[in-house]
Amino acid sequence: MKYIVLISFIFIFSLKAEYNAQIPCKTDDTCKNIIKAEMLKCINSMCMCGNITTKSYQSCSHKDIIVNTKQKGVGKVCFQDEDCEDIEGATCQEARMNHTSKRICDCPPHMIINVDKRKCLTIANLPRDSCTESIQCIAGLNNSECTNGKCHCRMNFHFDLTNKRCIPNKVYGDPCTKEEDSCYQLDIPDRTNSLICSDENVCKCLKKYIYFAGLCLYSNASRIVFQTSFVMIMILFIIRMF
Incomplete structure (x- = not known):
């Protein structure tokens, strides 16, 4: 008789010990994502597994948990911020x-x-936002990199004010669309974009700019360049004459 009582006690204790996983939840679906038991319910904000023997819901067993709670990094299953x-x-x-x-x-x-x-x-939102890794710039600006603690568009890319992204530069004569500021040539003295997408959807020089030698130059600057070039040609011509 003593042996029967002892065995019964051990059996009941083992059942109780088996169901000891404290798993917080909000809904039944939360429990289903991490536990493989057939009968599951979220009761009093805790996952409970159905016990066929006792015909009741108890704390789930560690054997039922299918998620590796020791997994590290983004994407691991969690219950709280800690x-x-x-x-x-x-x-x-x-x-x-x-x-x-x-x-x-x-x-x-x-x-x-x-x-x-x-x-x-x-994540960076604008060029020159502070950064420690290029991933911050790429996530917010696309074609960019972190240089000297600041985000910058990569070479031959510029920041599109319309879409808030770094996009490839398009030069004079390239096809373009009005939906993006793809035409781009920086006027060094004024640091302004001297190109615009025309009504024909082609990159053209802005008004008061003249296309000369592959660049859009401000009219006064282009006149000076033209005059200087003309003078140099005349000097070379005279030198050859003599």
Whole structure:
């Protein structure tokens, strides 16, 4: 009789010990994303598994958990922000995956994970925004890089004010659209764009600019360049004559 009581006690204890995983939840779907038990319910903000023997819901067993809670980095399943402390700046967020929702560690919307996947960095919105890695610039501006702590468009790219992105430069005569500021040639003295997309959807010089030697030059500047070139040609001609 004593043996029967002892065995019964061990059996009941083992059942109780098995169901000891404390898994927070908001809905039944939250539990279904991380537990493979057939009978699941979110009761009092905790995942509960159905016990066929006792015909009741109890805390789920660790054996039922199908997610590796020791996984690190963005994308790991979490229950609270503290679960994401291995990633600086990350929080535990609700995410939709394959028509189901689950809580995972991720950076806030205005931030992006760094190359080493150890911390979240602020996404740049404009050229010359502060940065520590190029990923911040690329995420916000596309074709850009972090140089000397500031975001810059890559060579032969410029910042499109309309779409807030770094886009390829288009030169005089290139096809263009009015929807983007793709025509671009920087006038060095004034640091202004001397090109514009014409009504014919072709890059042309702005008014008061003249196309000369592959560049759009301000009319006064182009006149000086033309006069200087003419004088040089005349000098060379005279030298050859003598």
